[in-house]
Amino acid sequence: MKDLARLALDTALSRGADYADVRLVRYRSQNIGTEDRRVSSLSDTEDVGIGVRAIANGAWGFSGTCDLSPEGVQACAADAVAIARASAIVGQKPVSLVPEPPATRAFRTPYQIDPFAVPIEEKVGLLLEINERLLANRGVRKAHGFMTLRKADRMFLSSEGSDLESEVVTTNATYSATAVGDGDARSRSYEPPPLTMGYENIDREDLLANTERVAEEAVEHLRAPECEPCVTDLVLDPVHLSLTIHESVGHATELDRALGMEESLAGRSFAVPSLLRNLKYGSDLVTFRADNTLEHGLATHGFDDEGVAGQAWNIVEDGLFVGYGTSREVAGEVGLERSTGSCRADHWGSIPIVRIPNLSLMPGKVPCSPDEIIADTKRGIYIEGRGSFSIDQMRCNFQFGGDAFWEIRDGKRVRMLKNVTYQSMTTDFWNSIDAIADERFWHMGGVLNCGKGDPMQISQMTHGAATVRVRNVQVGAAAGVMRKSS
Amino acid sequence: MDHAQLAKVALQAAKAEHLEVWIDGHDEAVTRFSDNAINQNVAKVTQTVSLRAAFGQRVGIASTTDTSPEGVIDALHRAEAIARSSAPDEEYMPPPGPQCYPEVQAYDEVTSTLPPTSRAEAVALTARLSAEAGVESSGSYTTGARRLFLANSAGLEACQERSFARFTVSTSSQSGGSGWSEGYSHRASDLNVETLARRAIGKAVTGGAPITIEPGPMTVVLEPAAFGSLMCFITWTLNAKEADEERSAWTGKVGEGIAVPSLSLRSDPLDPRLPGDPMTEDGLAARRVDWIGSGVLRQLAYSRYWAGRQGVEPTGYCENIVIDGGDGGQDLDLIADVEDGILVTRFWYTNFVDEMALSTTGMTRGGLFRIEKGEVTSALTNFRFNDSPLGFLKRIRRMGERVLTYTEYPETMVCPPAIIDEFHFTSGTSF
Numbered sequence: 001m002k003d004l005a006r007l008a009l010d011t012a013l014s015r016g017a018d019y020a021d022v023r024l025v026r027y028r029s030q031n032i033g034t035e036d037r038r039v040s041s042l043s044d045t046e047d048v049g050i051g052v053r054a055i056a057n058g059a060w061g062f063s064g065t066c067d068l069s070p071e072g073v074q075a076c077a078a079d080a081v082a083i084a085r086a087s088a089i090v091g092q093k094p095v096s097l098v099p100e101p102p103a104t105r106a107f108r109t110p111y112q113i114d115p116f117a118v119p120i121e122e123k124v125g126l127l128l129e130i131n132e133r134l135l136a137n138r139g140v141r142k143a144h145g146f147m148t149l150r151k152a153d154r155m156f157l158s159s160e161g162s163d164l165e166s167e168v169v170t171t172n173a174t175y176s177a178t179a180v181g182d183g184d185a186r187s188r189s190y191e192p193p194p195l196t197m198g199y200e201n202i203d204r205e206d207l208l209a210n211t212e213r214v215a216e217e218a219v220e221h222l223r224a225p226e227c228e229p230c231v232t233d234l235v236l237d238p239v240h241l242s243l244t245i246h247e248s249v250g251h252a253t254e255l256d257r258a259l260g261m262e263e264s265l266a267g268r269s270f271a272v273p274s275l276l277r278n279l280k281y282g283s284d285l286v287t288f289r290a291d292n293t294l295e296h297g298l299a300t301h302g303f304d305d306e307g308v309a310g311q312a313w314n315i316v317e318d319g320l321f322v323g324y325g326t327s328r329e330v331a332g333e334v335g336l337e338r339s340t341g342s343c344r345a346d347h348w349g350s351i352p353i354v355r356i357p358n359l360s361l362m363p364g365k366v367p368c369s370p371d372e373i374i375a376d377t378k379r380g381i382y383i384e385g386r387g388s389f390s391i392d393q394m395r396c397n398f399q400f401g402g403d404a405f406w407e408i409r410d411g412k413r414v415r416m417l418k419n420v421t422y423q424s425m426t427t428d429f430w431n432s433i434d435a436i437a438d439e440r441f442w443h444m445g446g447v448l449n450c451g452k453g454d455p456m457q458i459s460q461m462t463h464g465a466a467t468v469r470v471r472n473v474q475v476g477a478a479a480g481v482m483r484k485s486s
Numbered sequence: 487m488d489h490a491q492l493a494k495v496a497l498q499a500a501k502a503e504h505l506e507v508w509i510d511g512h513d514e515a516v517t518r519f520s521d522n523a524i525n526q527n528v529a530k531v532t533q534t535v536s537l538r539a540a541f542g543q544r545v546g547i548a549s550t551t552d553t554s555p556e557g558v559i560d561a562l563h564r565a566e567a568i569a570r571s572s573a574p575d576e577e578y579m580p581p582p583g584p585q586c587y588p589e590v591q592a593y594d595e596v597t598s599t600l601p602p603t604s605r606a607e608a609v610a611l612t613a614r615l616s617a618e619a620g621v622e623s624s625g626s627y628t629t630g631a632r633r634l635f636l637a638n639s640a641g642l643e644a645c646q647e648r649s650f651a652r653f654t655v656s657t658s659s660q661s662g663g664s665g666w667s668e669g670y671s672h673r674a675s676d677l678n679v680e681t682l683a684r685r686a687i688g689k690a691v692t693g694g695a696p697i698t699i700e701p702g703p704m705t706v707v708l709e710p711a712a713f714g715s716l717m718c719f720i721t722w723t724l725n726a727k728e729a730d731e732e733r734s735a736w737t738g739k740v741g742e743g744i745a746v747p748s749l750s751l752r753s754d755p756l757d758p759r760l761p762g763d764p765m766t767e768d769g770l771a772a773r774r775v776d777w778i779g780s781g782v783l784r785q786l787a788y789s790r791y792w793a794g795r796q797g798v799e800p801t802g803y804c805e806n807i808v809i810d811g812g813d814g815g816q817d818l819d820l821i822a823d824v825e826d827g828i829l830v831t832r833f834w835y836t837n838f839v840d841e842m843a844l845s846t847t848g849m850t851r852g853g854l855f856r857i858e859k860g861e862v863t864s865a866l867t868n869f870r871f872n873d874s875p876l877g878f879l880k881r882i883r884r885m886g887e888r889v890l891t892y893t894e895y896p897e898t899m900v901c902p903p904a905i906i907d908e909f910h911f912t913s914g915t916s917f
Contacts (some may be wrong), residue, residue: 023701045549061602076531083527087517123570142733184842264624264654264656270916349530350528350530388837390849443826477872477913
């Protein structure tokens, strides 16, 4: 296979590319879905192809193909150069890449059990056993289970001399129970973290141990009262925070967005370069750390899709906005001499773009537990898990729901609520954090379906956090509208 | 080896009781630009063979991009091995036999092979017009084709091909104004890039610097892209099984009035503005289905399994949507009808809040404008809305001329603009 990659690289250069890189990637995935006592989907995918990226006349071109004949690979490389020349028709600033030392090395996700070596019967059997246990609760009328297992074997060659290989394995299993009655249906989910790990991440005992609780909470959710609109304190668990971090910090600090390059689809960012080291993004307790070397992190791939090694750096430090995720093309725009290594593609046929790294809210420095935070909260709402989400294209105004909600009164969780949403502005929200649980309670959540780009690309990254408290947030505007309308 | 021969290799080697072979070829090229310059220019060619094998009710699916006979046989063995190892799926339906498909013309060779230079020239025109008007433009120009071939062990053999062209442009002015427009067709020659660019540029410079007003219930004129995005929350949720299991907002609502009497919504693969796929996902012939007629919910979506269980005909998904109800007026005619209201170009990041109530949220984007005494008077900073089609479809005052619209998701539909009263904006943002 390396001969084919080399042929593509040589073809691009012989056609006049000033720079070229080649990724040859083989993906294998299995996705298993169960609904009640049936297997609703079961698929096994193999996908192999090559992508060639070239700079010619100062502009980018990219082409990808699954035709891995020598002729097909040569045609693909020639196409990439021809497209670059067409790009140059519209006069623009020539593409300039910050340096990256050429490297020769290999990266492999540390894993114990190859997920594709585990029998299908075992995977299907686990999901069906989970559903059976959820349905044992008479209030539960629908159970869903889902498992995704992925492996990506990647080869990267560049005209600067990089010769890299990686094998990344990702695994995850989740489930949900839905209670139905009185003209309503409410769910409760269990979402262990997706990680770059082998099948050992599919923890059978843990998955089964939570079924009874999840089923009971689905039924309680159905009977819970509606959330009343108010301004109140929020206590948010790490799984919930993974999405809040993703939308309001991760996307906002992608440098291509901040420079306007994503304007036509995903949008821009309020966090423009002039605000670097000038914007109080969060309270003094808030540090967001990017780390593409994080063990088992979803964006821990050894190197990104332009050959830049995984790194760790701060995005927000003690509340101050200090950094971006970058590619080699945009890093120089904020004076960086090296890219942070955040340029990834979702497929051999996609061009690498700036993607959110593994990005985590660092734990509190003072010993503090989630229970202590709740005990210290007079009135508020505790939210677990992820639900509805929406944010404006500059990443300012957001509205989030969740998976389960409890009213806090006088330091105690007193009852579940339903239809809780909260709305805030990004920097108002993160500046209102006044408590973060310590590292004993830090948990890695993650996103497997982050959409960005045109054509749309789907990427994955980890967001770790410990439980936090946010003061004085507007809650329930959505439910308030529905009440007025009905 | 052509598609029929490749499928035959799998069908002849199969040990499964049933086998379906899908061969999906997809060529796509996208030229993307920002700040009046091309910043991304890509092309991709993929060919995927997917096989669904079944032993009784045990089903397995495997796919591969290796389209050699050996690659297809390997995928067949994976599909059969999975099926043998899986548990039964009581909802599995054996593949259908030969079908009589509607004739749909949705392929244009020129569009499928449009060279990168043609897309770059369209971008160059947009960049020049934008620079002349003092605005920045961003967007993309997408062209390509998809060819789908299906064969199965029940003797069905079918193919369909579709080309596509989409040009989208977003604009921003130095005073903070913004604009957007988009065109879609299966023929690139249908796209008038200059008209689309001038429309987006015009929006960015209309109404001056955006001003901020308080959110609240307001009369809105929703342009087709905005209205269409909200209608997706209906088309996605018309699942009959979920309704029958009381897990849906539509439970017990068939036959009820859910919208103003002038609104009708149907799937129509033969509508010339939006030629649809002649076959449904499971290989049946696509057909016209009236989902909402004269404001009344007429039909939910039935899979083959659920239709058989409930004793009705399968419908396929709710797609290839045509919405009726307008009286022919264009956006400007609707604006003239509004004394005090808001013009919404499109919505962004719309999402469910509560699926049981169909309540949704999202932001305005691409140009938001104040309407006073029937005229646009100023640009506005953006709003968040929270509302439900179950409420606002009954507050439609008037709808206008239907146009082919490409919504946020993306779903293409033929959709009118609409005036809706008391549409709920609940908060604002900083731009």
